[in-house]
Amino acid sequence: MSLVLIVEDSPGLLEVYTYILEQRGHRVLTARDGLEGLALAHRWRPDLVITDWQLPRLDGVEMSKRMRRSPDLRSIPILLLSSSPDPHCPWVSLFLSKNASFDELERGIARLIARSEAEEIEPCRMAL
Numbered sequence: 001m002s003l004v005l006i007v008e009d010s011p012g013l014l015e016v017y018t019y020i021l022e023q024r025g026h027r028v029l030t031a032r033d034g035l036e037g038l039a040l041a042h043r044w045r046p047d048l049v050i051t052d053w054q055l056p057r058l059d060g061v062e063m064s065k066r067m068r069r070s071p072d073l074r075s076i077p078i079l080l081l082s083s084s085p086d087p088h089c090p091w092v093s094l095f096l097s098k099n100a101s102f103d104e105l106e107r108g109i110a111r112l113i114a115r116s117e118a119e120e121i122e123p124c125r126m127a128l
């Protein structure tokens with residue numbers, strides 16, 4: 001299956017997301033903040049990044065923005081999870097509420113991975 005990087009500062013949520021994704025056949029990398037997530041993305045080039053919005057050291061929105069600026073990372077789909085309302089962030093591929101079901105999460109993951117395999121995701125056209 002796919003290599004998924006999860007960037008989440010809550011140990012409980014990180015454990016649950018990792019378990020669910022591994023049970024569904026994905027390989028999982030984990031990071032607890034945006035800087036660690038960005039470093040892992042550069043090192044491993046995952047098929048998908050799932051990130052929380054509010055993170056220590058570097059939030060998920062800024063991490064996503066930096067990924068879109070990087071030629072090596074700009075085509076990786078990014079799923080932003082948050083308990084806050086949709087930030088309408090142009091640097092992410094999909095936003096889901098943390099209240100979304102695991103089935104909704106898996107459908108979002110499958111859709112983003114299929115889309116990235118079919119065609120490279122266009123980087124944001126907005127000025128970075």
